Structure formats: C-alpha cells, structure tokens
Amino acid sequence: MTIPADPPSAQDILAAAARIAPYAHATPVLRSRGIDALAGCELHFKAEHLQRAGAFKFRGACNAVFALDDARAAAGVVTHSSGNHGAALALAARLRGIACHVVVPEGALRSKVAAIAAYGATLHTSAPTTAAREAKCAEVQSATGATLVHPYTNPWVIAGQGTAAMELLNTVDGLDLLVAPVGGGGLSSGTALAAAAFAPQCRAIGAEPSGAADTFESLRRGERVAQFTPDTVCDGLRTLVGEPNFALLRRLRVQVVTVDDDATVAAMRLFWQRCKQLIEPSSAIALAAVLGHREIFAGRRVGVILSGGNVDLDALPGLFAR
Amino acid sequence: MTIPADPPSAQDILAAAARIAPYAHATPVLRSRGIDALAGCELHFKAEHLQRAGAFKFRGACNAVFALDDARAAAGVVTHSSGNHGAALALAARLRGIACHVVVPEGALRSKVAAIAAYGATLHTSAPTTAAREAKCAEVQSATGATLVHPYTNPWVIAGQGTAAMELLNTVDGLDLLVAPVGGGGLSSGTALAAAAFAPQCRAIGAEPSGAADTFESLRRGERVAQFTPDTVCDGLRTLVGEPNFALLRRLRVQVVTVDDDATVAAMRLFWQRCKQLIEPSSAIALAAVLGHREIFAGRRVGVILSGGNVDLDALPGLFAR
Numbered sequence: 109m110t111i112p113a114d115p116p117s118a119q120d121i122l123a124a125a126a127r128i129a130p131y132a133h134a135t136p137v138l139r140s141r142g143i144d145a146l147a148g149c150e151l152h153f154k155a156e157h158l159q160r161a162g163a164f165k166f167r168g169a170c171n172a173v174f175a176l177d178d179a180r181a182a183a184g185v186v187t188h189s190s191g192n193h194g195a196a197l198a199l200a201a202r203l204r205g206i207a208c209h210v211v212v213p214e215g216a217l218r219s220k221v222a223a224i225a226a227y228g229a230t231l232h233t234s235a236p237t238t239a240a241r242e243a244k245c246a247e248v249q250s251a252t253g254a255t256l257v258h259p260y261t262n263p264w265v266i267a268g269q270g271t272a273a274m275e276l277l278n279t280v281d282g283l284d285l286l287v288a289p290v291g292g293g294g295l296s297s298g299t300a301l302a303a304a305a306f307a308p309q310c311r312a313i314g315a316e317p318s319g320a321a322d323t324f325e326s327l328r329r330g331e332r333v334a335q336f337t338p339d340t341v342c343d344g345l346r347t348l349v350g351e352p353n354f355a356l357l358r359r360l361r362v363q364v365v366t367v368d369d370d371a372t373v374a375a376m377r378l379f380w381q382r383c384k385q386l387i388e389p390s391s392a393i394a395l396a397a398v399l400g401h402r403e404i405f406a407g408r409r410v411g412v413i414l415s416g417g418n419v420d421l422d423a424l425p426g427l428f429a430r
Numbered sequence: 431m432t433i434p435a436d437p438p439s440a441q442d443i444l445a446a447a448a449r450i451a452p453y454a455h456a457t458p459v460l461r462s463r464g465i466d467a468l469a470g471c472e473l474h475f476k477a478e479h480l481q482r483a484g485a486f487k488f489r490g491a492c493n494a495v496f497a498l499d500d501a502r503a504a505a506g507v508v509t510h511s512s513g514n515h516g517a518a519l520a521l522a523a524r525l526r527g528i529a530c531h532v533v534v535p536e537g538a539l540r541s542k543v544a545a546i547a548a549y550g551a552t553l554h555t556s557a558p559t560t561a562a563r564e565a566k567c568a569e570v571q572s573a574t575g576a577t578l579v580h581p582y583t584n585p586w587v588i589a590g591q592g593t594a595a596m597e598l599l600n601t602v603d604g605l606d607l608l609v610a611p612v613g614g615g616g617l618s619s620g621t622a623l624a625a626a627a628f629a630p631q632c633r634a635i636g637a638e639p640s641g642a643a644d645t646f647e648s649l650r651r652g653e654r655v656a657q658f659t660p661d662t663v664c665d666g667l668r669t670l671v672g673e674p675n676f677a678l679l680r681r682l683r684v685q686v687v688t689v690d691d692d693a694t695v696a697a698m699r700l701f702w703q704r705c706k707q708l709i710e711p712s713s714a715i716a717l718a719a720v721l722g723h724r725e726i727f728a729g730r731r732v733g734v735i736l737s738g739g740n741v742d743l744d745a746l747p748g749l750f751a752r
Contacts (some may be wrong), residue, residue: 157706219703377743381541384479384708384739417706421699424746 111255112263115352118305120267121274121298128268131170131203135159135272137279138414142382147398149175150409152283154276157387157417161223163344164295165196165259171268171363172257173200181206183253188213188241191220191344192416193259198227209254211244213237217343219420260294261350270298276411277307284408287394289415290314290323290364291345293353299413300360310411313404314357314364315397317342317372317389318401323349324364327357341369344390344416356374365404420423433577434585437674440627442589443596443620446493450590453492453525455595457481459601464704469720473729474605476598479739483545485666486594486617486737487518487581493590494579495522503528503701505575510535510556510563513542514666514738515581520549531576533566535559539665541742543613575665583672592620598733599629604729609716611737612636612645612686613667615675621735622682632733635726636679636686637719639694641665645671646686649679663691666712666738687726693718713737 112114112120138153156164167282173185184207187197194210201208208229212221213236225231234244249256257265272295286307288299300312316324317340322333332354338346349357357364369389378399379385391414398405398412434442470540478486481576506529509519515733516532530551534543535558545554556566573576579587594606594617596633608629610621613651625750638646639662644655654676660668671679679686698714700721701707713736720734 294587343726380708380741381743384484386702386706419702421703 114263114303115356116263116267116270117226120263121302121305123272124167124264124267124399125271127174127275128170128271128385129158129169130225131200132167133159134275137276138383140382142380143193147405149405149407151281151398152276152409154272154411154413155385155416156413157270157385157391159331161192161195161199161227162418163192163196164200164269164413167271168262168265168268168294169193169196169257170200172262172264173197173204173206175264176255183255184208185257185283186245186248186252186254187211187257187259188245188308189259192216192418194229195223195227197257198224198229202228204305207254209248209252211241211248213241217420218422220418225416246264257262260292260347261352263352265294266298266301266353266356268298269295270302273299273302273411274306277302277310278411280411283307283310283411285311285313285405286411286413287313287315288413289345289390289393290349291341291390292347293323293349293357295413295415296362297353297356300357300362302358312360312362313397315393316364316366316411317393318366320346320367323354323357324366326354327364342372342390342393343374344388345393349388365397365401367393367396367400371400375379375399379418383409386417386419387414388416388419391417431632436585436716437678438585438589438592438623438745440623442585443592443624443627446489446586446589447593447596449496450489450492450593453482455481455490455520456597459598461703462704465472465700469727470724471720471727471729473720474602474731474733476594476600476733476735477707478735478737479707479713481520482550483514483517483521484738484740485514485518486591487514488521488736489593490584490587490590490616491515491518492522494584494586495519495526495528497586498577500579504532505577507579508567508570508574508576509533509579510567511581511582513734514552514688514740517549519579520546520551524550529574529576531570531574533563533570535563539742540744542740545740568733582669583615583674585674587616588620588623588675588678589618590620592624594735595621595624595733596628598735599624599632602733604731605629605632605733607633607635608733608735609635609637609719610717610735611664611667611712612638614669615645615679616669617735617737618684619675619678622679622684626682634682634683634684635719637715638686638688639715640688640690641669642668642686645676645679646688648676649686664694664712664715666710667715671692687719687723689715689718689722693722697721708739708741709736710738710741713739
C-alpha cells in the first residue's frame with residue numbers, strides 16, 4: 109500500500125482503529141467535579157497524555173507504519189519532528205521491527221529528543237527551518253528508500269488521530285462539542301472527521317494559541333496563510349496548518365478559537381492541581397478554550413482531547429534542581 | 431461512639447471500608463512497563479494521589495468523622511495538620527455536614543492551607559511547635575466541644591488508612607511486598623495491619639527519609655525516639671512516629687528502609703515523566719525505596735502505595751511564573 113492521495117474518510121478512521129488496536133492504549137476518559145463547577149459545563153477529558161509515548165501522535169504514526177506493505181516497510185520510515193511525532197513514529201517502527209529516521213531541528217526540546225532516541229530511532233540534525241529539514245528528509249529518503257511519514261498531512265496519520273475522538277464518542281453519549289488543539293491540524297482535522305461521521309450533532313472546535321493563530325486567520329480569510337512566526341509556550345502547536353488539514357477543517361466548518369498563553373498556563377496549573385495529571389501546554393489549551401469561551405460551552409456536554417503529557421521537566425527548576 | 435482505646439484490628443479495617451465506601455474513591459492500580467524494567471521487579475501502584483482531596487488521608491479522616499455518633503459529631507471535629515490530613519478532615523466534615531477546625535502551623539505549605547480553607551474548615555494558626563499546636567487544639571476543643579481527630583494516632587484513622595492496602599491486595603493477587611511511606615505512621619501501620627490480616631505471605635516495608643529517620647532509629651533501638659529535627663523535602667513525612675503506630679510497626683515486624691532526598695526527587699521525576707502522574711515527594715519515596723534496595727525487591731511482585739499528589743506548584747517556577 110502506498111500513501112493514499114485522497115483525504116481520509118470515516119472508513120479510514122475505522123480501518124485505523126482496527127489496525128492500531130493491538131498496539132495503542134484505549135485511553136481512559138477523566139472527569140473532575142471541581143473543574144466542571146468552575147467551567148459551568150460537563151467535561152469529559154480524553155486522556156491521550158496516557159497514550160503510549162505520551163501523546164495522541166502514536167495513533168497516527170502507528171496507523172501509518174502498519175499500513176505499509178512489507179516491501180515498503182522493509183526500507184523503514186523517516187520524518188521530521190521536534191517532538192511527539194518523532195517519538196511516536198520511532199516506537200511504532202520498533203513495534204513493527206523496521207528502521208526509523210528522525211530529522212530533528214537544532215534547538216529542539218531536549219526531553220523530547222531523548223525520548224526519540226530512547227525508542228531506537230536514528231537521529232539526523234538539521235537547521236531549524238522548513239527548507240532545511242525537508243532537504244534533510246529528502247536526503248535520508250534517497251539514501252535509504254525510507255517512506256516519509258509526515259507529522260500531520262499524511263492521510264493515515266490524520267485517520268489515526270481521529271480514532272481518539274471516535275473512542276471518546278463511543279464512550280460518552282450525547283456530547284454537544286468536542287475540543288482539540290490546533291497545530292499542524294492532524295488532530296483537529298481527524299477529530300472533526302470523526303465527529304461529522306460518528307456524531308453529526310456534535311460540533312468540533314479547535315483551540316489555537318493567539319501567538320500561532322495561522323489556522324484561525326486562514327479560516328477567516330478563506331485561504332491558507334503561508335508564512336508566520338509563532339510565539340507561544342505551546343511547543344507542539346507552533347507549526348503552520350497543513351494544506352489537506354486546512355481543507356478538511358474548512359469543508360467541515362470547524363470553528364477555531366484563540367487562547368492566550370497566560371490562560372493556557374493557568375488551565376494547565378488547574379488541571380495538574382485538581383486531577384494530578386501531567387498534561388503539557390499544547391494539551392491544556394483545549395481546557396483553557398473552554399474556560400475562556402463560556403458563550404460556546406456553558407451548560408453543554410463537552411469532550412476535550414488532552415493531546416499529550418510530554419512536559420519538559422528541565423523547565424521546572426523548583427523541585428528538580430535544588 | 432467515642433474514640434476506641436485499643437489499637438485497631440483487621441475487623442476495624444473491614445468496618446472502615448464499609449463506612450467510607452459511599453464517599454471515598456476506590457483508586458485505580460497503575461502499571462508501567464518502563465519502570466518495571468528499570469526496577470527489575472513487577473510494580474503495582476495504588477494511586478492514592480487520585481483519592482479525594484488528593485491523598486490517602488481522606489480514608490482515615492472519613493472513617494473517623496463517620497464513626498462518631500450523632501451527638502458527638504454535632505459539636506464538630508478538630509485537628510492540627512500542616513497539610514493533607516487537614517484538607518481530608520475538612521472534606522469529610524463537609525460531607526457529614528459538621529464543623530471542622532484545623533490548627534495550622536505558621537509557615538505551612540501555602541497550597542495545602544488553601545485546600546483546607548477551600549473545603550470550608552475554620553483555620554486557627556499556631557506557632558510551629560508541637561506544644562503550641564496541641565495547646566491551640568485543646569483551646570478549640572474546650573471552646574467548641576469538637577472531637578480531636580489526631581492525624582495518625584487515632585485508631586479510626588489508622589484503620590481507614592489500612593483500607594488502601596486492603597483494596598490493593600483485593601485487586602492484585604500474589605503480592606510479595608507492600609511499600610508505604612513512613613511519617614507519623616498512620617499509613618504504614620494501617621498497611622502493615624492489612625497485609626498481616628489479608629495477605630500473611632505479603633511483607634510490609636516502610637520507606638522513611640534519611641533526614642527524618644526516627645522510625646528507623648526507634649525500631650533499631652527498640653524504643654521510640656522522642657525528639658528529632660527533620661530535614662527532608664518530603665513535607666508529609668517530617669513528623670515523629672506516633673506511639674500506637676510505633677507499637678504496631680514493632681509488633682508486626684515491619685522493616686523500615688531509609689531513602690535520601692536526591693533519590694526521592696529522581697524517583698518523582700521518573701514517575702512524572704513515564705506515568706504523567708503528579709505525585710508528591712512524600713509518595714515518590716516509596717518508589718525510590720524500591721529502586722534503591724534491589725536486594726529486597728528484585729524479581730518480586732510489589733505493591734507501592736502512592737500516598738498523595740499535593741505538590742506545591744508555587745515551588746515550580748519554570749512553567750508557572752514566566
């Protein structure tokens with residue numbers, strides 16, 4: 109099977125769910141009466157920070173790795189990723205027993221790079237520009253024959269990410285709204301696809317950092333913003349939305365709301381404190397969106413995709429460096 | 431019912447379990463294949479950081495509050511606690527609809543004091559000495575008629591704390607060892623009691639900070655050390671072991687091992703990173719004991735009581751104060 113040219117469908121999400129079932133965790137759905145009271149709505153948190161490799165990314169990566177036919181798989185896979193997708197692809201490749209190459213930009217978060225290496229991937233460093241990392245990827249591809257598994261535009265990846273929302277919709281009846289963070293758009297477009305297919309009354313909402321609001325702006329303009337300089341604490345959401353992801357979000361009429369970093373950090377702190385769950389800023393933004401946009405969420409039953417928990421503990425000097 | 435004079439028995443643990451069942455969470459048991467591999471044994475973590483009010487303390491406090499007869503209960507309860515027990519008692523009292531007074535030493539951890547206040551208790555401040563806080567407690571008792579619920583010597587409290595181990599033993603078959611942190615000895619003596627009663631082949635081990643190793647020293651000497659100056663990051667374990675707690679630990683031949691703070695912080699970091707669970711230092715010490723004492727734990731099936739998750743987030747400036 110070569111990478112499909114068409115955008116994924118509901119059928120592809122079902123196929124992904126079956127394909128990753130032996131490897132991925134069916135993560136729990138968490139509740140907090142305290143946070144419900146603060147938010148004024150009923151929140152159901154899909155705990156993807158408890159997914160293997162610490163983020164939803166394992167779903168898409170695993171789907172892509174196991175969708176390859178044996179001949180293609182034998183040459184391995186390659187990707188560029190500063191973080192969770194790299195680790196997820198490395199783990200998926202190890203589970204299939206194939207090689208994995210990850211192109212990491214200089215200056216990437218140390219804890220995330222260490223995780224990629226720990227799962228046995230071969231690391232390649234590039235300058236931190238899109239052009240440089242794509243060039244390095246192409247170089248590795250031509251040298252090894254590895255298949256590129258793009259972090260968010262690959263249709264298998266999008267379908268895989270949609271399985272988190274599908275599981276949540278299967279677990280919790282009557283969700284009115286489903287909130288997911290927006291970075292490259294793999295998770296948000298997969299979530300929107302799952303909602304449209306499996307719970308048409310449920311509306312998907314994207315949460316995007318104010319300092320990286322290219323998707324918000326692209327939807328407003330009706331065309332994809334091609335350049336921007338992100339400035340946000342959400343290290344997983346600094347990417348420009350992908351073309352197929354933008355097309356899906358637009359076609360499915362997904363509303364994207366923006367969230368300031370201060371609100372995201374406050375929401376993260378609240379969730380750590382109340383739920384004792386270590387979620388990363390790029391996850392907490394979805395809760396922050398709920399707390400900051402009562403006009404959308406008040407009184408509703410809301411699913412929140414907590415995308416990951418790969419917090420950089422080196423950035424927490426208080427307890428760990430004494 | 432007045433506070434029993436005798437130390438608690440296995441029957442008291444069973445009674446406590448029935449009494450608190452409508453209010454307490456039956457917390458999950460967590461696994462980590464990564465940590466098992468590092469530790470060289472099979473670990474089953476009892477997740478009391480997910481207990482109500484964020485610690486096992488709710489079990490004992492709830493048992494004590496609901497064991498009181500109506501007449502006694504009407505006058506309320508009082509305790510001295512710098513932290514988790516105060517919050518737990520406040521919540522239990524609120525659930526029964528009675529008053530709760532908490533004597534808090536000056537300089538107590540801000541986040542824990544805030545939690546006590548949030549559960550509706552009346553706060554009383556005292557100097558941070560045993561004499562001062564006991565005097566203030568006596569003052570509140572005589573003014574209000576409230577019943578003192580001591581954080582760890584109260585037999586209902588000990589029996590209540592033992593329900594965590596009982597649940598773990600009911601959930602996981604064939605545990606060889608059960609590790610619990612040692613502070614005042616409420617949890618460790620309750621755990622030892624549960625192990626002796628419900629799984630006689632399972633040995634209870636206590637984990638105590640090197641900088642607050644009065645129980646270790648008391649067991650070595652065969653008599654209770656009466657004075658010491660604690661110096662440890664484990665803010666929940668700075669107390670001297672209680673008399674009835676020491677008597678139980680001695681009678682049940684519990685082995686106590688000591689752990690340096692560096693090892694505790696490293697274990698906490700490991701657990702945060704791998705399991706995305708926010709456990710406090712006073713909990714992480716139990717995992718640190720396992721990682722540091724392979725001669726005891728290697729190859730065994732081990733239960734670990736993760737006692738609580740009330741981390742002081744103000745002590746983590748990196749992400750929260752930018």
